[in-house]
Amino acid sequence: MAEQNMAMNAATIDTATGYSAPASISDTRVRRIFSEIASQYETFNRHSSFGRDQSWLHKLIDLAPIDSTTRVLDVAGGTGEVTFTACARKRPASVMLTDCTPAMLEVAKKRIAQGDACDVPVETKVVDAQDMPFEDNSFDVVTMAYGIRNMPDRTAALNEICRVLRPGGTACILEFTTPPNPIVRLGYRGYLRWAIPAWGQHYTGKRDDFVYLAQSIKAFPPQDQFAQMLLDAGFSDVSYHNSPLGITAVHTAVK
Ligand SMILES: C[S@@+](CC[C@H](N)C(=O)[O-])C[C@H]1O[C@@H](n2cnc3c(N)ncnc32)[C@H](O)[C@@H]1O
Incomplete structure (x- = not known):
């Protein structure tokens, strides 16, 4: 029955499992978790990724068509890691940083x-990325890093991103994904299961929040499936670029 629920591609899911569930379960949990860990979030990222998080952010911004005239919307922007990387590397005209x-x-x-x-x-x-207060066609580029995985209504969020982008605008989405190499995948799954909760406990004292983090990564669709979701939301020219070990990927999509 659970498999069936996932296959049905239900409107809202539990982001920890990928199975059909009321949105409130995931929405409430994610707000609680990030409220609790906000002040330690960046330190945790730096240490648990062995500093790789910076190169992943650079890749996202390098792929984003941003110049000094670009109006950027950073969705699920959190503490501003993507926003400030964009500012430092490309000096856009403006950034609307939302979370x-x-x-x-x-x-x-x-x-x-x-x-x-x-x-x-x-x-x-x-x-809330699933229901944004912006006019249609308001931004040239939308960025989002590690946000969509935490949203129970991903269809709504992708539709909203498409709506607020101007025609010809680009969405650039960085997310944890499935490493294509089976040996890397095995090692990575072990790291998520054992090491991430331990790092989380060490930096924040909130082990369970990081058990969720690992679960949500495992439950997130692989690269091709997510690319199809972008096409279904109305984007074209969808492509993705894996990081060297395939632990993260950047999807780009044009409205
Ligand atoms: C892992 S953090 C990523 C933050 C930032 N993009 C970065 O790269 O560091 C996930 C963020 O997504 C936000 N988030 C989750 N669901 C959201 C939603 N429905 N609308 C807006 N933000 C959301 C959380 O509050 C959190 O700040």
Whole structure:
């Protein structure tokens, strides 16, 4: 029955399992988790990825067609890792940094005050990506890193991203994925199962939040399936670029 629920591609899922479930289960959990770990989030990322998180962010921004005229929307932007990487590397015209968890955006606001936006105008806003308050065709580029995996209504989020992009605009989405090499995949699954919760306990004292993190990565669709979801949302020119071990991938898609 559970398999059947997943195959039905139900409108909302439990993001820990991929199975059909009311959206409130995942929406409530994700807001609680990121409220709890906001202040340790970046340190955890740096250490648990052995510093690889920076090169993954660079790849995302390198693939994004951003120049000094580009209006960027950063969806599920959290503490601003993507936003500030974009500002430093490409100096866009503006960035709208959004997230559903106010505590994550509070960290981002401190980073803006410290100068991490490199004089690029960055506005922060509490926004649910599954129902955004922006006009149609408002942005040239939408970025999102490690956000879609946490959303119970991924169809709604991708439709919203497509809606707020101008025609010809590009969505660039970084997410943990399935390493194509079976040996890497096995090692990575072990790392997610044992090491990630242990790192999480060490940095935040919240082991269970990181059990969820590992579960959600395992339950996220592989690269081709996610590419199809982007096509179904109305995008064209969908492609993806795996990181060297295939632990993450950047999907790009044009409206
Ligand atoms: C793993 S963090 C990624 C943050 C940032 N993009 C980065 O690369 O560091 C996931 C973020 O997604 C946000 N998020 C989850 N569901 C969301 C939703 N429905 N709408 C907006 N943000 C959401 C969480 O609050 C959290 O800040």
